[in-house]
Amino acid sequence: MARKQTYKMEKLARIYDAEILPVWSHRFGRMILRDLQIPEGSQILDVACGTGYPTTEIVRRLTHGSRLIAIDGSPAMLDIARTKVEEMGAKNVFFRSESAVPKLSFTDDVYDIVVCNLGLNDFDSPETALVDFARVTRPGGEVRCTLPLAGSYQEFYDIYREVLIKHDKHETLEKLQDHLASTLWDVDQCYDWMATAGLEDTKVEIDEFTMLFKSSREFFFAPVIEFGLLSEWKRLAGKGQEMQDVFWYIKEAIDAYYAGRAFEITIKAGMLRGRVPSDEDSLDTDATTEERSGEDEIDTKRDTDEHYIGSSQDEPLSIDDNVKLDAFIAGSRRPSHLKKD
Numbered sequence: 001m002a003r004k005q006t007y008k009m010e011k012l013a014r015i016y017d018a019e020i021l022p023v024w025s026h027r028f029g030r031m032i033l034r035d036l037q038i039p040e041g042s043q044i045l046d047v048a049c050g051t052g053y054p055t056t057e058i059v060r061r062l063t064h065g066s067r068l069i070a071i072d073g074s075p076a077m078l079d080i081a082r083t084k085v086e087e088m089g090a091k092n093v094f095f096r097s098e099s100a101v102p103k104l105s106f107t108d109d110v111y112d113i114v115v116c117n118l119g120l121n122d123f124d125s126p127e128t129a130l131v132d133f134a135r136v137t138r139p140g141g142e143v144r145c146t147l148p149l150a151g152s153y154q155e156f157y158d159i160y161r162e163v164l165i166k167h168d169k170h171e172t173l174e175k176l177q178d179h180l181a182s183t184l185w186d187v188d189q190c191y192d193w194m195a196t197a198g199l200e201d202t203k204v205e206i207d208e209f210t211m212l213f214k215s216s217r218e219f220f221f222a223p224v225i226e227f228g229l230l231s232e233w234k235r236l237a238g239k240g241q242e243m244q245d246v247f248w249y250i251k252e253a254i255d256a257y258y259a260g261r262a263f264e265i266t267i268k269a270g271m272l273r274g275r276v277p278s279d280e281d282s283l284d285t286d287a288t289t290e291e292r293s294g295e296d297e298i299d300t301k302r303d304t305d306e307h308y309i310g311s312s313q314d315e316p317l318s319i320d321d322n323v324k325l326d327a328f329i330a331g332s333r334r335p336s337h338l339k340k341d
Contacts, residue, residue: 012227013076016051019223023309027209028146029054029117031271033061034205036144041065042112045136047100048072048119052081058115059090067092069111073099073122100129106136113137116145126185130197130272140278143199149206149270150186153229156219156265159257160233163249172246175236183232190272199274207269212262212308216254217328219263222309234323244326245338251327252334262308 012020033054038044040063049055049070058068072078075097082095098105101122114133123129126147133143157180164173187204194202213219220230237246254263326332 009074010076012223013051013074013080015223016077017080020227021051021053023211024224024228025050025053025118027207027267028148028269028271029057031146031205031207031269032115032117032144033057034271036061036113038063038066038113042067043110043138044068044113044115045104045106045111046070047104047114047116047133048122049081049095050074050077050117052084054115054117055081056084056088059085059088059093062090062092067094069094069096071096071098071100073097073101100132103132104136108135109138110136111138112141114141114143118146120145120147121183126190127193127196130193130199134197134199134274134276137276139276141276142273143197143276144271144273146269146271148184149190149268150180150184151266151268152184154266155263156254159250159253163246163253167246167249169246172236172238179232179236183229187270190270194272194274197274198277200277202272202274205271205273207271209267209269211265211267213265214262214308215258216251216263218308219254219265220251220325220328224309234325241335243323245335247325248327248334248338251325 016025036058038058038061042063042065044058044062044066046055046058046068049072052070055068055070062068070078070081070093072081072095078095078097085093085095099122100116100119102124114137116129116133120126120129123132126145130143130145133145137143157176160176161173164170164176187206190204191202211224213222219225234243234247237243258264326335
C-alpha cells in the first residue's frame with residue numbers, strides 16, 4: 001500500500017503543474033494572495049505547499065527579515081517547489097518533507113501568517129485543521145485557507161443523483177448524500193470552524209468559476225478529476241459490476257444532456273481568513289450565526305474558464321485503484337443487462 005501511494009504521488013508530481021495547477025490550485029491559491037500583507041520580520045508557514053503555488057508568489061512578497069517555512073507530505077511535490085524557489089535565488093525559505101496530519105510538529109505561537117491552499121481535507125476535519133493552524137500562530141497573526149464549498153460539482157452530482165433515483169439505488173443515494181455533507185461544506189460551517197479555532201475578524205470569500213469538458217470521457221479522464229474525487233465517486237457506487245453499471249448510466253446521461261455543448265462544472269472556491277486574538281483583544285465566543293451574518297461580508301466573484309479541460313493521457317491514469325471504468329475503455333459496448341432508458 002505504501003509503495004502504491006508513493007507511486008501515485010510521484011505520478012501526480014510529474015503532471016501537476018501542466019494538468020492540474022492551471023485549472024484548479026491556481027484558482028484557489030490566488031485568493032490567499034489577495035491583499036496579503038507581510039510585515040517585516042514575519043514568520044510564515046505554508047502547509048501542504050504542493051509544487052509551490054502560492055508559495056513562490058509569497059516568496060516574491062517577503063519583506064526584510066521575513067522567513068517562510070513550506071511543508072508537504074509528498075517529497076516528490078516538495079522537490080519541485082524547492083527547485084522553483086532555488087531558481088528564484090530566494091533567501092530565508094526552508095522546505096520540510098512532513099505531513100501536517102494528525103497535527104503540525106511546531107510549537108505554539110510561532111508564526112505570524114499560516115496559509116494552506118486546498119490542504120484542509122487532508123485532516124480528520126477542516127475544524128481540526130484550523131484549530132491546529134491557530135495554535136501555531138502568534139497572537140495577532142493571520143490564518144488563510146482555501147477549499148471547495150457546497151455547490152461545487154453540482155452539475156455532476158445532479159446527474160449522479162438522478163441516475164441513482166431512476167434505477168432504484170436508494171442505499172447508494174443515501175451514501176451520496178452523506179458524502180456531500182462530509183466533503184463540501186457551506187459558509188456557516190466555515191464560520192463555526194473559525195469560531196471553534198478562536199479566530200476573530202473572520203471572513204469567507206468565494207470565487208465561483210467553471211471548468212469545461214467536451215464530453216463525459218474528457219471529464220473522467222481529466223487529472224483534476226482522476227486525482228480528485230473520482231475514487232470516492234466510484235466507492236460510493238459499489239463494487240464490481242454494480243459500480244460499472246452506475247458509471248455507464250452516468251456516462252450516457254452526461255453525453256445525452258450535453259450533446260453538442262460543453263459539460264460545464266461549477267466550482268465554488270472558498271477562502272477562510274481570520275486573526276488570532278492578541279492579548280488585549282476580547283473575543284466574543286457567544287456570537288451567533290445571525291449576529292455574524294450582519295457583520296461579516298461574503299465576497300463572491302465569478303470567473304469562467306473558456307478553455308476546455310482535457311488530458312494528455314490516452315488512457316485514464318487509474319492509479320487510485322486497479323479498476324478502470326468499462327464505459328471508457330476503447331471499443332467497449334454497453335452491457336446488454338442494463339435497463340433501456
